[in-house]
Amino acid sequence: MISIIIPVYNQAKKLSLTLASIARQSLSDWEVIVVNDGSSDNPEAVFADFCAQIKIDNRFIFLSQENQGAAAARNRGYQEARGEYLFFCDADADLQPDALEIMLQALVDNPAASYAYPSFFWGKKLFKVGPFNAARLQAGPYIHTMALIRRSDFPVNGWDESLRKFQDWDLWLTMMEAGKQGVWIDKVLFKITPGGSISSWLPSFAYKLLPFLPAVKKYRRAMAIIKKKHVLA
Known part of the structure; x- marks a missing residue:
């Protein structure tokens, strides 16, 4: 089974689209754990309206916690997850109908x-x-959070x-x-719909083109923190 963990913070308007894209997946062996990280x-x-529309599918679970950030929300979902595969999904994502099936098959084909x-x-x-390229990954983030992960290989301490x-880069x-x-x-x-992700994902092209923006300065400081943690040049 795939455990789909969705941290959400003030993204209620986009959540139903994400849930609908999961409900129509060609693969049916999954559970969804939505973690409300102190949204207002x-x-x-x-979530309740969506579940009512699909006749309260018991594969959908809703949890709430005080605002602690994206990583804490993902860890909360991970602790409740029952699947052998983990998929950390953004609350503003629209998945192709065969997304889970294709990712699972890729892991089957590549043990x-x-x-x-x-x-x-x-x-x-x-x-x-x-x-996948180790040198490229060490140089900067290029793999998005939304990957299908074998639970057995997921770090014991989580996010x-x-x-x-x-x-995600740190993970x-x-x-x-x-x-x-x-x-x-x-x-x-x-x-992904830009501007709503709980983890404030920013593609690398943005800071290369717009180095003067406050968000870009924070981006560079955040990169320095990761590089120091992992002893990267």
Whole structure:
């Protein structure tokens, strides 16, 4: 079974689209755990309305906690998860109907891989991503949070809750240092709506083109924190 963990913080309007894209998956062996990280826009009502529309599918679970950040919300979901595979999904994502099936098959076909990650759209921009490359991963983030992970290879301590940005980059580096690597799927399997992600994901092209923006300065400071943690040049 795949445990789909969705941290949500003030993204109630987008949540129903994400849930609907999961409900129509070609693969049916999954559970969804939505973790409300102290939202003020009542995502529980959106969740309840959605479940009512699909006749209260018992594969959908809703949890709430005080605001602690994306990493803590993901860890909360992970603690409740029952699946042998983990999929940390953003609350503003729209998955292709065969996304889970394709990612699972990639792991079946590549037993040495610990996770499978696809290409995706961020708004209208296509991210082809590319094959797993250790040097490229050490140089900067290029693999999105939304990858299908073998639970047996997921770090015992989960996500680093001390980090405010680049939690995904930190996770992939931590797994790589433990001898784990991913396999790339050369297909677009989801689309992200910019501006709403709980982890404030920012593509690298943005800071290269717009170095003066406050967000970019924070981006660079956050990169320095990750590089120091993992002893990267």
